Amino acid sequence: MADVWIPSSLQKYTGGLQQIQVDGSTIRQIISNLELLYPMTKNKLADKNEILPGIAVIIDGESTRLGLLEPVQSDSEVHFLPALGGG
Amino acid sequence: MKKDQPKNFSKNGSYKAIGTRPLRHDGTDKVTGHARYADDVHPTGLLYGKILRSPHAHAIIKSINIKQAMALPGVKAIVTSSDFPKLSGNAADLEGSLINHRFLSNNCIAEDKVLYKGHALAAVAATSPEVANQATNLIEVDFEILDPVLDPREAMRDNAPILHKKLTSLTSSSHVLSTGGLGEKETTKPTNVANYFDFGIGDVDKGFAEASVIMEEEYQTTQVHQGYIEPHSATAHWQNDNSITVWSSSQGHFMVRELTAKLLGISESKVRAIPLEIGGGFGGKTIIYLEPIAAALSRKAGNLPVKIVMSRTEVFEATGPAPGSHTKVKMGVTSEGKLIAAEATMIFAAGAYPGSPVSAAGQCIFAPYNIPNVRIQGYDVVVNVPKAVAYRAPGAPQAAFASEQMIDSLSTKLGIDPIDFRLLNAVQEGDRKATGPKWPKIGCIETLKAAKSHNHYKSSLKTGVALRGRGVASGFWFNVGGPASAHASVNSDGTVSLTEGSPDIGGTRTVAAMHVAEVLGIPTEDVHPNIGDTDAVGYTSLTGGSSVAFKTGWASYEAANDIKNQLKERAAKLWSSSVDEVEYHDGNLIHKSGELKISFKDLAQKLNSLGGPIVGRATVDPKGAGGAFATHIVDVEVDPDTGKVYILRYTAVQDTGKAIHPTYVEGQIQGGTVQGIGWALNEGYSFSDAGHMLNSSFLDYRMATCLDLPMIEAVIVEVPNPGHPYGVRGVGEVPIVPPMAALSNAITNAIGVRLTKLPMSPDAVFTALDSHKPEKVSP
Numbered sequence: 001m002a003d004v005w006i007p008s009s010l011q012k013y014t015g016g017l018q019q020i021q022v023d024g025s026t027i028r029q030i031i032s033n034l035e036l037l038y039p040m041t042k043n044k045l046a047d048k049n050e051i052l053p054g055i056a057v058i059i060d061g062e063s064t065r066l067g068l069l070e071p072v073q074s075d076s077e078v079h080f081l082p083a084l085g086g087g
Numbered sequence: 088m089k090k091d092q093p094k095n096f097s098k099n100g101s102y103k104a105i106g107t108r109p110l111r112h113d114g115t116d117k118v119t120g121h122a123r124y125a126d127d128v129h130p131t132g133l134l135y136g137k138i139l140r141s142p143h144a145h146a147i148i149k150s151i152n153i154k155q156a157m158a159l160p161g162v163k164a165i166v167t168s169s170d171f172p173k174l175s176g177n178a179a180d181l182e183g184s185l186i187n188h189r190f191l192s193n194n195c196i197a198e199d200k201v202l203y204k205g206h207a208l209a210a211v212a213a214t215s216p217e218v219a220n221q222a223t224n225l226i227e228v229d230f231e232i233l234d235p236v237l238d239p240r241e242a243m244r245d246n247a248p249i250l251h252k253k254l255t256s257l258t259s260s261s262h263v264l265s266t267g268g269l270g271e272k273e274t275t276k277p278t279n280v281a282n283y284f285d286f287g288i289g290d291v292d293k294g295f296a297e298a299s300v301i302m303e304e305e306y307q308t309t310q311v312h313q314g315y316i317e318p319h320s321a322t323a324h325w326q327n328d329n330s331i332t333v334w335s336s337s338q339g340h341f342m343v344r345e346l347t348a349k350l351l352g353i354s355e356s357k358v359r360a361i362p363l364e365i366g367g368g369f370g371g372k373t374i375i376y377l378e379p380i381a382a383a384l385s386r387k388a389g390n391l392p393v394k395i396v397m398s399r400t401e402v403f404e405a406t407g408p409a410p411g412s413h414t415k416v417k418m419g420v421t422s423e424g425k426l427i428a429a430e431a432t433m434i435f436a437a438g439a440y441p442g443s444p445v446s447a448a449g450q451c452i453f454a455p456y457n458i459p460n461v462r463i464q465g466y467d468v469v470v471n472v473p474k475a476v477a478y479r480a481p482g483a484p485q486a487a488f489a490s491e492q493m494i495d496s497l498s499t500k501l502g503i504d505p506i507d508f509r510l511l512n513a514v515q516e517g518d519r520k521a522t523g524p525k526w527p528k529i530g531c532i533e534t535l536k537a538a539k540s541h542n543h544y545k546s547s548l549k550t551g552v553a554l555r556g557r558g559v560a561s562g563f564w565f566n567v568g569g570p571a572s573a574h575a576s577v578n579s580d581g582t583v584s585l586t587e588g589s590p591d592i593g594g595t596r597t598v599a600a601m602h603v604a605e606v607l608g609i610p611t612e613d614v615h616p617n618i619g620d621t622d623a624v625g626y627t628s629l630t631g632g633s634s635v636a637f638k639t640g641w642a643s644y645e646a647a648n649d650i651k652n653q654l655k656e657r658a659a660k661l662w663s664s665s666v667d668e669v670e671y672h673d674g675n676l677i678h679k680s681g682e683l684k685i686s687f688k689d690l691a692q693k694l695n696s697l698g699g700p701i702v703g704r705a706t707v708d709p710k711g712a713g714g715a716f717a718t719h720i721v722d723v724e725v726d727p728d729t730g731k732v733y734i735l736r737y738t739a740v741q742d743t744g745k746a747i748h749p750t751y752v753e754g755q756i757q758g759g760t761v762q763g764i765g766w767a768l769n770e771g772y773s774f775s776d777a778g779h780m781l782n783s784s785f786l787d788y789r790m791a792t793c794l795d796l797p798m799i800e801a802v803i804v805e806v807p808n809p810g811h812p813y814g815v816r817g818v819g820e821v822p823i824v825p826p827m828a829a830l831s832n833a834i835t836n837a838i839g840v841r842l843t844k845l846p847m848s849p850d851a852v853f854t855a856l857d858s859h860k861p862e863k864v865s866p
Contacts, residue, residue, distance in 0.1 A: 005523045008285045053178045054185040061524045062810075063568075065708050079523050082284060082446035085184035086567050086632020087313075087370020087477035087820060 144778025205404030294428025298419025317366025407476020558833025562824025572625025588627025633817020711810020730853030744816030763826025
């Protein structure tokens with residue numbers, strides 16, 4: 001199962017847990033399964049079709065490009081962080 | 088995407104084109120004055136636009152009367168916000184970053200309130216600039232003037248003037264990580280705090296409990312402008328078929344197309360955005376101001392083209408500065424000199440609308456150090472100054488100004504050499520960032536070691552006869568990627584025409600050409616690069632985030648490989664053999680038997696008799712952008728009678744990944760450093776209490792010039808980025824991160840007093856010399 005790091009602003013929905021093991025082979029599945037475990041988390045991260053604007057999904061240290069479609073390995077580490085822009 | 092990664096990837100000097108210093112393709116046009124910039128566009132029937140701007144920093148617009156202005160002979164059209172659609176106030180995505188189209192539209196032309204002095208109210212198109220200017224004076228605006236709030240800390244107070252009564256802030260936002268949007272109704276508890284974030288790792292309370300030395304300090308920076316020489320300029324032609332052509336000075340014509348269409352409420356395929364040469368951007372041209380206004384005027388003026396060019400004062404008063412900031416930092420160190428805990432609270436002045444780079448600042452502030460217990464909080468606060476926009480490594484310079492001074496103070500307190508202290512705590516691959524993820528391959532330690540061994544750092548600085556000091560600071564910036572496109576056609580004379588989609592600010596067209604030259608084994612001079620408009624090349628994201636050499640270089644690399652594969656097929660056809668029997672090596676196609684060989688140049692002549700032209704093409708959206716670290720060393724001398732700081736020597740060491748064109752890389756390092764020096768010593772918006780900028784000209788806004796500077800020595804450290812075919816990291820942003828802290832540390836060593844507020848101008852240094860404020864150290 002992937003090791004999902006919960007943003008501090010979502011930890012009120014996870015009982016204060018900072019890291020949660022979640023099943024799923026894509027980010028879509030990870031977020032859906034996280035919602036099953038901890039309701040109210042899904043709509044803070046994604047709508048029906050997309051990751052919400054301004055959120056970057058980091059898998060194994062790398063910023064991803066495919067949003068909900070991004071593949072996740074069973075031993076991956078997943079982070080949700082504010083997105084970055086440059087100058 | 089990494090399937091074609093060359094085997095000699097990490098070996099410097101094993102390339103033919105990469106790492107060389109060819110002449111830039113655009114050089115002749117630029118030095119002879121033939122290069123075409125936005126203001127050089129003069130379509131037939133051109134009208135001249137002028138914008139009426141607010142004289143108040145905060146006011147309700149009660150009415151705008153344009154009758155008299157419209158009656159002026161020569162006036163062809165006037166637009167106000169009523170000529171633009173009211174867009175959604177929800178946050179949306181722009182190339183991975185947040186955008187709020189309603190706020191953007193309101194920033195281009197005010198809807199119901201003006202939120203800073205210089206905010207656009209209305210725009211006129213006329214037959215001459217003089218008539219347009221005269222007409223703006225005839226527009227009557229009735230205001231209800233409100234108190235402005237300029238300082239973000241004051242804007243956070245309960246009784247502060249509220250800029251947006253419908254702001255959906257951190258408490259009501261459905262997007263926990265998103266910046267504030269605009270709701271349908273006024274909120275019951277309005278606030279100017281648009282966004283808040285809080286992240287970290289470990290347990291900071293436990294960490295500080297284990298610390299032997301704890302230091303705490305507050306640091307402040309003011310708004311500074313990117314200071315590009317070329318002001319904003321846009322020409323738009325709304326044609327009879329309802330298509331629009333836009334020529335403007337921007338860091339991304341696809342961004343111009345997308346946002347112009349959005350603000351006008353039309354399909355983006357109706358907009359053709361044409362890139363031109365750009366006289367500087369530095370992040371400040373990653374957004375639009377004039378394009379939709381010029382287009383709306385063009386439509387209203389009977390489909391005649393309209394040009395609007397900002398004056399320097401308009402650029403200062405109405406386009407994005409880098410935000411001012413207040414940062415409180417607390418750090419704890421063990422008796423062995425290991426950083427054990429760090430905490431930062433950062434308040435950024437977003438300007439009139441949400442969206443400062445405070446979260447990026449938070450992600451950078453402790454980046455060079457491996458600290459097990461970290462907490463970082465950030466506030467994005469709206470105030471009555473121009474909307475903040477990206478400026479080279481947005482947020483990181485403000486962050487480093489705070490953290491790198493504290494690192495210096497701690498090393499002094501502990502009696503450890505400042506570079507040794509940094510090396511003792513430096514991050515490396517596998518360490519965790521303060522935000523949680525692990526670092527990939529990075530070059531933090533390599534830059535510190537290069538700085539330590541540099542003859543500048545080994546040299547002695549003569550003190551005693553004068554107030555002299557040496558300062559060191561490090562810095563980090565992420566660098567980003569993004570989608571990019573390129574296509575390249577083989578010409579019969581053995582050259583290649585390359586079309587790519589990134590506006591060229593720092594020599595990137597030559598860098599893209601070098602990728603093609605390397606793959607095909609031909610001279611860089613034989614690749615002719617140009618930047619295609621939005622109808623001529625595939626989508627390409629902004630020239631920003633130090634991304635172009637990475638992403639557009641990669642697209643060019645893939646396009647060249649496409650050419651190479653097609654050339655093998657043609658050679659196979661020529662030799663009546665299988666394509667598997669053809670190899671490409673060093674600009675030649677060779678049959679595996681060794682008996683047949685033809686050069687790229689000779690085969691290029693035969694293409695039309697071997698199946699027709701060859702065009703290679705590629706689109707990429709690569710992961711793997713490589714972050715970059717830098718360490719700067721500076722020696723200063725302070726004049727005790729005036730407080731003026733003279734820079735005696737400056738060395739900037741940077742991990743650039745593989746330097747594709749070292750001259751350009753050095754130029755980026757020097758340019759970023761110079762802007763950082765200006766930010767440190769002189770630059771800064773000065774406002775009256777009413778929110779009027781008092782120094783909105785280059786005469787009063789003091790940027791660094793060559794007279795203020797020694798030669799900046801750029802030291803390239805190459806730790807190749809494993810995420811790119813040639814190991815490229817971004818280079819353009821991180822050099823602006825360390826200078827402010829490095830100079831402050833040097834001034835502290837020179838005069839024995841630490842300055843925690845920018846700019847460290849002569850009067851500030853002189854005052855500090857008088858005060859001799861001791862540093863706070865506990866226990």
